[in-house]
Amino acid sequence: MQHIGSTAIQGITAKPIIDIAIGIDSLNDINDKLTSQLKTLGFIPMPRQMMEGRFILAKYTDDTCQVKTHYIHFVELEGSAWSDLLFFRDHLNQNQQARAEYAAIKQHAAEKYNHIEQYTDAKESFVKKIFSQR
Numbered sequence: 001m002q003h004i005g006s007t008a009i010q011g012i013t014a015k016p017i018i019d020i021a022i023g024i025d026s027l028n029d030i031n032d033k034l035t036s037q038l039k040t041l042g043f044i045p046m047p048r049q050m051m052e053g054r055f056i057l058a059k060y061t062d063d064t065c066q067v068k069t070h071y072i073h074f075v076e077l078e079g080s081a082w083s084d085l086l087f088f089r090d091h092l093n094q095n096q097q098a099r100a101e102y103a104a105i106k107q108h109a110a111e112k113y114n115h116i117e118q119y120t121d122a123k124e125s126f127v128k129k130i131f132s133q134r
Contacts, residue, residue: 009093018070022072022074027076043058059071087131105123
């Protein structure tokens with residue numbers, strides 16, 4: 001289990017949402033029993049729950065599902081998504097220039113877009129650039 005996302009990057013502005021990566025043997029291990037148990041804790045599978053080798057659930061402040069507080073990203077422990085998430089976090093924590101560039105991109109995207117998918121897409125080329133530095 002690892003703390004990821006912007007709240008895991010030192011000195012960067014972030015939405016008050018905690019992202020947690022949980023490494024598992026296989027995404028095929030995720031079943032109705034597990035998702036049902038997580039629902040009792042308030043975690044709901046995201047509409048685009050299977051993306052980039054991840055199964056994502058979100059926790060909200062209430063039943064209206066308007067304000068998120070947490071994301072759980074199930075990823076294969078030895079898979080590329082696990083490596084990518086940790087590399088990105090660690091790289092930004094160790095590289096002030098990359099961290100500042102990412103913060104500026106996030107700020108611009110937050111001001112320009114209201115939808116999470118557009119916001120995420122606006123950051124994609126920067127994220128891919130960081131991955132290429134491995």
